[in-house]
Amino acid sequence: MPVPQELIGKRVEVLDRGWIELQDMMGDDLAIVNAARVSFLGESKGPERDKKLLFYLLQHRHTSPFEQVEFKFRVRAPLVTWWQWVRHRTFHYQSVNAQSGRYTPFQDDDFYAPQAWRAQARTNKQASAGTVSAQEAAELDALLQEHYAQSYALYRQALERGVARELARLFLPAFALYYTWIVKVDALNLMHFLQLRLSREAQYEIRVYARAIYEEFFRSALPWTAEAFERFMLRAE
Amino acid sequence: MPVPQELIGKRVEVLDRGWIELQDMMGDDLAIVNAARVSFLGESKGPERDKKLLFYLLQHRHTSPFEQVEFKFRVRAPLVTWWQWVRHRTFHYQSVNAQSGRYTPFQDDDFYAPQAWRAQARTNKQASAGTVSAQEAAELDALLQEHYAQSYALYRQALERGVARELARLFLPAFALYYTWIVKVDALNLMHFLQLRLSREAQYEIRVYARAIYEEFFRSALPWTAEAFERFMLRAE
Amino acid sequence: MPVPQELIGKRVEVLDRGWIELQDMMGDDLAIVNAARVSFLGESKGPERDKKLLFYLLQHRHTSPFEQVEFKFRVRAPLVTWWQWVRHRTFHYQSVNAQSGRYTPFQDDDFYAPQAWRAQARTNKQASAGTVSAQEAAELDALLQEHYAQSYALYRQALERGVARELARLFLPAFALYYTWIVKVDALNLMHFLQLRLSREAQYEIRVYARAIYEEFFRSALPWTAEAFERFMLRAE
Amino acid sequence: MPVPQELIGKRVEVLDRGWIELQDMMGDDLAIVNAARVSFLGESKGPERDKKLLFYLLQHRHTSPFEQVEFKFRVRAPLVTWWQWVRHRTFHYQSVNAQSGRYTPFQDDDFYAPQAWRAQARTNKQASAGTVSAQEAAELDALLQEHYAQSYALYRQALERGVARELARLFLPAFALYYTWIVKVDALNLMHFLQLRLSREAQYEIRVYARAIYEEFFRSALPWTAEAFERFMLRAE
Numbered sequence: 001m002p003v004p005q006e007l008i009g010k011r012v013e014v015l016d017r018g019w020i021e022l023q024d025m026m027g028d029d030l031a032i033v034n035a036a037r038v039s040f041l042g043e044s045k046g047p048e049r050d051k052k053l054l055f056y057l058l059q060h061r062h063t064s065p066f067e068q069v070e071f072k073f074r075v076r077a078p079l080v081t082w083w084q085w086v087r088h089r090t091f092h093y094q095s096v097n098a099q100s101g102r103y104t105p106f107q108d109d110d111f112y113a114p115q116a117w118r119a120q121a122r123t124n125k126q127a128s129a130g131t132v133s134a135q136e137a138a139e140l141d142a143l144l145q146e147h148y149a150q151s152y153a154l155y156r157q158a159l160e161r162g163v164a165r166e167l168a169r170l171f172l173p174a175f176a177l178y179y180t181w182i183v184k185v186d187a188l189n190l191m192h193f194l195q196l197r198l199s200r201e202a203q204y205e206i207r208v209y210a211r212a213i214y215e216e217f218f219r220s221a222l223p224w225t226a227e228a229f230e231r232f233m234l235r236a237e
Numbered sequence: 238m239p240v241p242q243e244l245i246g247k248r249v250e251v252l253d254r255g256w257i258e259l260q261d262m263m264g265d266d267l268a269i270v271n272a273a274r275v276s277f278l279g280e281s282k283g284p285e286r287d288k289k290l291l292f293y294l295l296q297h298r299h300t301s302p303f304e305q306v307e308f309k310f311r312v313r314a315p316l317v318t319w320w321q322w323v324r325h326r327t328f329h330y331q332s333v334n335a336q337s338g339r340y341t342p343f344q345d346d347d348f349y350a351p352q353a354w355r356a357q358a359r360t361n362k363q364a365s366a367g368t369v370s371a372q373e374a375a376e377l378d379a380l381l382q383e384h385y386a387q388s389y390a391l392y393r394q395a396l397e398r399g400v401a402r403e404l405a406r407l408f409l410p411a412f413a414l415y416y417t418w419i420v421k422v423d424a425l426n427l428m429h430f431l432q433l434r435l436s437r438e439a440q441y442e443i444r445v446y447a448r449a450i451y452e453e454f455f456r457s458a459l460p461w462t463a464e465a466f467e468r469f470m471l472r473a474e
Numbered sequence: 475m476p477v478p479q480e481l482i483g484k485r486v487e488v489l490d491r492g493w494i495e496l497q498d499m500m501g502d503d504l505a506i507v508n509a510a511r512v513s514f515l516g517e518s519k520g521p522e523r524d525k526k527l528l529f530y531l532l533q534h535r536h537t538s539p540f541e542q543v544e545f546k547f548r549v550r551a552p553l554v555t556w557w558q559w560v561r562h563r564t565f566h567y568q569s570v571n572a573q574s575g576r577y578t579p580f581q582d583d584d585f586y587a588p589q590a591w592r593a594q595a596r597t598n599k600q601a602s603a604g605t606v607s608a609q610e611a612a613e614l615d616a617l618l619q620e621h622y623a624q625s626y627a628l629y630r631q632a633l634e635r636g637v638a639r640e641l642a643r644l645f646l647p648a649f650a651l652y653y654t655w656i657v658k659v660d661a662l663n664l665m666h667f668l669q670l671r672l673s674r675e676a677q678y679e680i681r682v683y684a685r686a687i688y689e690e691f692f693r694s695a696l697p698w699t700a701e702a703f704e705r706f707m708l709r710a711e
Numbered sequence: 712m713p714v715p716q717e718l719i720g721k722r723v724e725v726l727d728r729g730w731i732e733l734q735d736m737m738g739d740d741l742a743i744v745n746a747a748r749v750s751f752l753g754e755s756k757g758p759e760r761d762k763k764l765l766f767y768l769l770q771h772r773h774t775s776p777f778e779q780v781e782f783k784f785r786v787r788a789p790l791v792t793w794w795q796w797v798r799h800r801t802f803h804y805q806s807v808n809a810q811s812g813r814y815t816p817f818q819d820d821d822f823y824a825p826q827a828w829r830a831q832a833r834t835n836k837q838a839s840a841g842t843v844s845a846q847e848a849a850e851l852d853a854l855l856q857e858h859y860a861q862s863y864a865l866y867r868q869a870l871e872r873g874v875a876r877e878l879a880r881l882f883l884p885a886f887a888l889y890y891t892w893i894v895k896v897d898a899l900n901l902m903h904f905l906q907l908r909l910s911r912e913a914q915y916e917i918r919v920y921a922r923a924i925y926e927e928f929f930r931s932a933l934p935w936t937a938e939a940f941e942r943f944m945l946r947a948e
Contacts, residue, residue, distance in 0.1 A: 024737050024738060024742070025737070026735050026736070026737035026781055026783065027735060027783075031735070035805045035893055036805075064803070064804075064805055065805060067803045067805075067895070068783065068803070068805060068893065068895055070737055070781050070895075072737065072738075072779065079320075079411065080403075080406070080407070080411075083316075086323045086324075087323075087330065087332070089326045089329075089330075092326075092775070092778045092779070092897075093324065093326075093775075094746045094747075094775055094776060094778075094779060095324070104362075112407070113407075114404060114407070117395075117398075117400050117404065118400070118401045118403075118404050119399045119400065119401055120396070120399060120400065120401045120402060121401070125341075126402075126403070127401070127403075128401030128403060128404065129401075132398055132399050132400060136398050136399070139398075140395060140398065140400065143391060143394075143395075143408075144407065144408070147388070147391055147408055150387075151384070151388070151410070154380060154384055157380075158354075158377060158380075159357070161369055161373050161376075161377065162356045162357060162369050162373070163354050163355070163356065163357065163369060163377065164355045164356055164357045164358070164364070164365030164366075165357060165363075166317075166355075166363070166364075166365060166440050166442075167351060167354065167355050167365065169317070169412055170317070170349070170350075170351070170381065170410060170412050170413050171380075171381070171384055171410060172410065172412065173388070173407060173408060173409065173410060173411065174316065174317075174409075174410065174411035174412040175406055175407050175409065175411040176407050182746055182779065184778070184779060184781075186803075203403050205403075261500050261501060261505070262500070263498050263499070263500035263544055263546065264498060264546075268498070272568045272656055273568075301566070301567075301568055302568060304566045304568075304658070305546065305566070305568060305656065305658060307500055307544050307658075309500065309501075309542065329538070329541045329542070329660075330538075331509045331510075331538055331539060331541075331542060419509055419542065421541070421542060421544075423566075553794075553885065554877075554880070554881070554885075557790075560797045560798075561797075561804065561806070563800045563803075563804075566800075567798065567800075569798070578836075586881070587881075588878060588881070591874050591878065592874070592875045592877075592878050593873045593874065593875055594870070594873060594874065594875040594876060595875070599815075600876075600877070601875070601877075602875030602877060602878065603875075606872055606873050606874060610872050610873070613872075614869060614872065614874065617865060617868075617869075617882075618881065618882070621862070621865055621882055625858070625862070625884070628854060628858055631854075632828075632851060632854075633831070635828075635843055635847050635850075635851065636830045636831060636843050636847070637828050637829070637830065637831065637843060637851065638829045638830055638831040638832070638838070638839030638840075639831060639837075640791075640829075640837070640838075640839060640914050640916075641825060641828065641829050641839065643791070643886055644791070644823070644824075644825070644855065644884060644886050644887050645854075645855070645858055645884060646884065646885075646886065647862070647881060647882060647883065647884060647885065648790065648791075648884065648885035648886040649880055649881050649883065649885040650881050677877050679877075
């Protein structure tokens, strides 16, 4: 049950211009089981008993064996997504100078535009519910594109007047800016992230990244852990 | 040498609409010395020997005693500042729902405007050097204010059309948005932050916060540690 | 509802020669509430609503506000206790050279002797259940004291032959050796420790320290948090 | 320059009954370089420029790219070694129930005996220097073996009287007990460990583990990083 090699380097599209790519990985379900196994001989006791032990571990919160597995992703996401992601301090983040906005200028195709205009929820002050009308949506799309173009033109104008890149970016609609980062995290802390960000209460722009990580990578790489996660961490909430 | 009580609650203005306030603190120079002292009796051996021991500790990188002191600040800063700050994963961040932009709408006085328009450095791709001409600056000021007003009007318009707050904020010049957070950090990790962010290479918008923390709080609260920091961590770079 | 000042410096005896002392503390129940409060004005909304918010936070695992409170203890405990304690990597540990066993020799009153000889549980391979007979206990007490004396004599003999302290300690019954350390931890991670170590499955020699921390310090310092902890973290297990 | 596959699973003997084995690894020198590279295209710019960039990173303390590489070792070492190792809180430790001393009894071949009896240093209170005479050493060897046998007999006797394993171990010379753990750490934090533990001031019983890690694994797996480490972290001390 080694890491499926076809997962390494696999890229999944997310949002209009974003993506997630698994750069590297260390460990699998069996590595978790063996880290916890009494006999410690490192060999399988047969899939049935191995899986049962893994379920036992997660159910009874013997979580440290799950820290033995590491994921390393390359992620392109808008700042509105990263702004929530970075609160998870157990990830290691590696930003890229090229896209810091200080080193090289942003490009005009670096902006995120939503596919649907979600409406403000009435009952939950910090959530969305449904979408605005098609008519409204079309008008908002046009307004947004025009605003992005205008903001970007002002940004370029400031650069041409000699303003430092780090300052000219004040003109930009920064929540929409795409950044590419490398993030590294162990399986336990990734599950904490997923538990929070797969939830319906999570903002759509981060939920789709959580979903892509879970469905396109985590579930294939750690099938038993995924099953245990769904039973003991997702539903328990 | 207890924590100077006049520091607790003290607020210092930073940038045009920001500030830093020391909410609470635990420990002082003597707490660091005692954490390291062999006799461990917790009492001073006289200022001279105490100070000498503290200097010895920092010089020889016996850094764990410096983790015994904690600072808790309330900080209001624009996103361009936080965007760099959050990379320091050893801080504990506590954001405030009220200002998440998801819970309540932003106000039109929540935007940062620079006092000077720094020019792009020629030699260092990611730095600024000097400022643009007074004439240029005046024009840029006007452009920025107009752009902020226009962006904010679009944001309000989107809200009125029923768009969720979490999505309407795509119209905002987000780097300029002020957020108020609580940050907690121990003295050792605060020194790592200061070492990096007091540097001339740090962007102005975070350097002024680092400077305020250092000059208005750190130096008064931990005078010996500050002296040792300047000798062994600042100059050594 | 500030930190009860009589708690700072209070010392509680644990086991035959150990103790816990609260050296310092930062924050209280209200600091947790205010860290999370939307209005963020930092003032109480009345005890009833404050307490209700705090309960809501813990129940729904909005745990970061609980990281805002810090405890700093001085603890004297035998190695058998520390050996389990140090697995909790979220504590900051500050050992004391004086007692490292490398710097100064151990004393002959540095050994832990149990008050009761717990018997091996039959059903749970790694637990104890009940005690051995009074007759057996008396004999074991004598054997242990004699063994400690003999081991210590060999240790002193090795030192006198010029053996390095760091090596001579191989002769010592090290699990019984008392060490005094400073530990610092935030309230959230302290609750994770307590959840695990207050449990009946925890070894007695660490459970009594957890209990002392909880009953003699935590409950007085953070009465609402303690109530919420019992409801949502202890019983949920 | 991928991870040399012959390193995975390789085991190196350390001390009389201990060893280190590389269980798994993620990343190599090039992964570090690419994490930092501006172009971020993930491909080599030729060994010369790649290596130069890596050296630049470590010299100027741009250390986060070094966190992208992970090592996972299985280590068998006596408690006297672990007792120092566990202070490095950036390692992830995975103990093994089988050897906790609570789950199964210790065996009589689980004890460490030194090959040489190092003498106490006169100038440095916490170090050793030279060895005792051959005559003394022979006598100490005999004393130690006899003491181990006697201690172990008392331990077995306590177990036979029904004492819980977790308590009977008070009779054991615990510093000598071998434990097998899995430790996981990133390359940056491993270098901090090595910097401290390769030093002549480190106790022999941990220095030999640091040396084995460095010479048998680290240097082969990350040759450029090792070279930079020697230049900027080892000698700088």
